[in-house]
Amino acid sequence: MTTPDLPSLAEVLPAGVLTTEPATLEGYRFDWSHDETAGTPLAVVRAESAEQVQAAVRWAAAHRVPVVPRGAGSGLSGGASAVDGGIVVSLERMRAIEIDAASGVAVVEPGALNAAVKQAAAAEGLWYPPDPASYEMCSIGGNIATNAGGLCCVKYGVTADYVLGLDVVLADGTLVTLGGKRVKDVAGLPLLKLYVGSEGTLGIVTRAVLRLVPSQGPLATMVATFASMTEAARAVVEIRRRMRPSMLELMDTATINAVEDLKPRGLDREAGAFLIAQSDAPGDARGLEIEAMGEVCEASGAAEVLATTDPEESEMFVDARRAAFTALETKGSALLEDVGVPVPLLPELVGGVARIAAERETTIAVVAHAGDGNSHPFIVFDANDPDAVARSRRAFEDVMALAISLGGTITGEHGVGRAKRDALPAQLGEDVMALNLTVKRALDPAGILNPGALL
Structure with missing residues (x-):
């Protein structure tokens, strides 16, 4: 295989957009999952426009x-891991945000941070609800690529519920516009939704039109501690049967203690589970729902x-939940799961994860968007101990198999x-897997878009 002609790529890009510096390439090899199989790219294109992506x-x-x-x-599944002999197209410089308050939309570039979109919308009395725990550091393009959810999704839905339009660069460099500022549009096949959650395997998003809603009203918060995650999960099932809170999050004792070690907040270290709603x-109605x-x-x-209506106290509890991943990372190397099940089966899921942890003799901390059955088992291990590494990998596979056996999914949002x-084939089955591959081959016949990810 001959080395691609990088000078010819540099010729069609402005100065400073293409880099081949080894130190810079190293910084673009991994996402937050620290995928050990990540390759080293030939070059990084730090695009500043859709034309440069094309x-x-x-x-x-x-x-x-x-x-x-x-x-x-900030991805957690290796979706942005670099490939040997490939190029990385970084969208981090494309951060423009335009708020059309009259239409109730934000028109944004993919590098814009979730937090920046929220801030721009708030200045117009509007709100962008998708709310990943990493909202301060994750980008809209990444949110779209994985159909991210977050802490508010139990009531307000996930990224796909807010995407009205996309500009996408296809595998041959063609730029297409799908959807727009229209709230209702059923002209043609629903191609727009095909790209939300496709992890960059079908095209590269260069612009998004996002639906906004009126700003969220005052909040009331309830927190509860339980002796076990199973008890807490049963409470979640009953709450969801009767109502739909705007947040319903769960942490186990390992997570509670990691969060307290990172920054003391007065959480009960002896509790088996901590539920925040x-x-x-x-x-x-707000007080009645909390009651x-x-x-x-x-x-x-x-x-x-x-129960509290004090904004500072409420934010302290929410901040504790947002800090979970950062806190757990201080405890060792990690494999992060993202499995989900129908809400009534959440007790079986958390109970099964505890059994896997015991059987594999490995630590599995659990945090969860409990209100929609999406949990994040966090497998912590000593990377210097080969046996511990092997046990953790088996536990990782066991947790996915458990979720599938419960009619769930190997990934809810990551x-x-x-x-x-x-x-993936174990969840989708032979026929649906084949259908996925048919779509991939139709839109990317040469297989150049994010090979090795998703499909």
Whole structure:
């Protein structure tokens, strides 16, 4: 195989956009999953416009060079891991945000951070609800690539529910516009939704039109502690049967203690589980909803239930939940799961994860977007101990198999990436897997777009 003609790529890009410096390339090899199989790219294109993305993809198509799209690098499944002999197309410089308050939309470039979109919308009295725990550092392009959810998704849905339009660069460099500022549009096949969650394997998003909603009203917060995750999960099932809070998050004792070690907040280190719920219902309904959730928790065996409307106290509890991944990373190397099940089966999922941890003699901390059945088992191990590494990898596979056996999914919002690709056929089955591959081959016949990820 001959080395691709990188000077010809440099000729079609402005100065400073293409880099081949070894130190810079090293910084673009990994996403937050620290995928050990990540390759080293030939070059990084730090695009500043859709036209530059097109130029890079046209060059890659002509030379049959793999292209790995990259946003903020905050992905957790190896979806942005670099490929040997390929190029990385980074969208981090494309951060423009335009708020059309009259239409209730934000028109944004893919490198814009989720937090920046929220801030721009808030200045117009509007809100962009998708709310990953990493919202301060993750990009809209990455959110779209994985169909990210977050802490508010139990009531307000996931990224796909807010994408009205996309500009996408296809595998041959063609730029297409799908959808727009229209709230309703059923002209043609629903291609727009095909790209949300496709992890850069079908095209590269260069612009998005996002639906905004009126700003969220005042919040009331309830927290409850339980002796076990199973008890807490049963409370979640009953709460979701009766109502839909705006937040319903869960942490186990390992996570509680990691968060307290990182920054003490006064959480009960002895608790087996910590549940945080919020209501943004209007008027008196807000207090009634919080009261009803507290009653459910008490009936489910909660050791302590606390309710508050104080914004600072509420934010302290939410901040503790957002800090979970960062706190757990301080405890060792990690493999992060993202499995989900139908909400009524959440107790079986958390109980099964605990059994796997015991059987594999490895630590599995659990945090969860409990209200929609999406959990994040966090496998912590000593990377210097080969036996511990082997046990952790078996546990990783066991957790995915458990979720599938419960009618669930191997990923609720982080994406398949490269970390879970081998498990995808077990969930989808032969026919659906073949259908996925048919779509991939139709839109990327040369297989240059993010090879090795998802499919």
